[in-house]
Amino acid sequence: MISDVDGDSVVYLNGQFLKLADARISVLDRGFIFGDGIYEVVPFYRGKPFRMNEHLARLERSLASIGIDTGLNADAWQKLVLELASKCSLAYFTVYLQVTRGPAKRDHAFPTAPQPTVFGMTSPFTPPTAEQRNVGLTAVSIPDIRWLRCEIKSISLLGNVLAKQQAVEAGVDEVLQFRDGYLTEGASCNVWIARDGVLAAPPLDNLILEGIRYRFLEELAAKAGIPFESRRISKDEVACADEIMLTSATKEVLPVVQFNGKPVGTGKPGPVYAALRDAYDQILS
Ligand code: PDD
Numbered sequence: 001m002i003s004d005v006d007g008d009s010v011v012y013l014n015g016q017f018l019k020l021a022d023a024r025i026s027v028l029d030r031g032f033i034f035g036d037g038i039y040e041v042v043p044f045y046r047g048k049p050f051r052m053n054e055h056l057a058r059l060e061r062s063l064a065s066i067g068i069d070t071g072l073n074a075d076a077w078q079k080l081v082l083e084l085a086s087k088c089s090l091a092y093f094t095v096y097l098q099v100t101r102g103p104a105k106r107d108h109a110f111p112t113a114p115q116p117t118v119f120g121m122t123s124p125f126t127p128p129t130a131e132q133r134n135v136g137l138t139a140v141s142i143p144d145i146r147w148l149r150c151e152i153k154s155i156s157l158l159g160n161v162l163a164k165q166q167a168v169e170a171g172v173d174e175v176l177q178f179r180d181g182y183l184t185e186g187a188s189c190n191v192w193i194a195r196d197g198v199l200a201a202p203p204l205d206n207l208i209l210e211g212i213r214y215r216f217l218e219e220l221a222a223k224a225g226i227p228f229e230s231r232r233i234s235k236d237e238v239a240c241a242d243e244i245m246l247t248s249a250t251k252e253v254l255p256v257v258q259f260n261g262k263p264v265g266t267g268k269p270g271p272v273y274a275a276l277r278d279a280y281d282q283i284l285s
Contacts, residue, residue, distance in 0.1 A: 012120035031100030035156030038062035136257030137173035144177035189248035243270035
């Protein structure tokens, strides 16, 4: 058992709720052998899910895009998530869901009668600290070497894992990835810039994951009267931006104040971030 994982916590595996320490899958599971599966991360605040329907709709889109049929409909997913959450004693946690194409003899082609593995667990969730929110993060640019189906929330995360490790080795908080000179996303977050009061983010295509906070931040910007553009963003534009921001389930919205060793704008979290952060906090309160 991994020392910092609570083996007594309750997980869901293929129709059963059981202790994490008792959960077992086959080593021939295609998730283990091929990374053939998808996942989701739903944050809970004070025991309540945040944007669960949107997360579950994305889960169903991911499943459909790789041809996995679990037989579970939207109601069944919701029931599963809420039941798992009800067994977690924490106030702030995430529900992690993972579905793979299941165990089968090792063969790249899909098995003819797949039995998907459906797994869910809860993990502690620490919302961003006051320092991360008020002082901000640092980032460096790296080339985006990932595949061309980044819109799928795939468990094959080697490109993202290698990207995040580059941040660690560079001594910064995050990497901003660029493909053909244009911004895509962070290792596990969406990226935004602001220039002259206008917010912009890369378009929702196959090169990035549609974060659940993508539409959410768009809504917050509209309410706050901040113009938003979904468009390609060059590396030069990122380097000259007044503000850079990151969003994800666990980062919420956070400012990047240093990019490639240089201050972003004033080097302090800016006004567009402050407005979005306030709007975000209001929704969470
Ligand atoms: N990651 N882009 C990538 C590559 C991501 O992995 C994530 C989230 C996002 C933001 O999506 P959302 O707003 O729905 O969290 C964008 C999660 C948190 C993870 O892998 O743990």
